[in-house]
Amino acid sequence: MSIATLQEYIDILWILICTMLVVLMQAGFCCLESGMVRAKNSIHVAIKNLADFCVAAVLYWAIGFAFMFGESIGGIFGASNFVFGIESTMWMYTFFLFQLAFCATATTIVSGTVAERMRFSGYMITSAILS
Secondary structure (H helix, E strand, C coil): CCHHHHHHHHHHHHHHHHHHHHHHHHHHHHHHHHHHCCHHHHHHHHHHHHHHHHHHHHHHHHHHHHHHHCCEECCCEECCCCCCCCCCCHHHHHHHHHHHHHHHHHHHHHHHHCCCCCCHHHHHHHHHHHC
């Protein structure tokens, strides 16, 4: 194994560790929001946090990542890598997971502001738009 390959693996490992730390913010926001609502609604908040992570993952993979990091059209938005698949590199998957963690965490912040004020279906629509 060459030094360059080893360095690339170390870089990927570091990004994955950082990704795990950002995903832990999801759990922190879930605990914070559960503590701020009435006891009967705490499980509802936890389910909302899990559901918005799932919605964010699917929509960010299908659309958001390509808009942010695809090949640029006039420097405005990306137009490639929509629903990327097997042909992608390990670095692209790692970078996608890192960016997905921030996308999902940003969506979860909104979850805390609307706790006990919004229906689940309405929140899922809001989560989809935000993601």
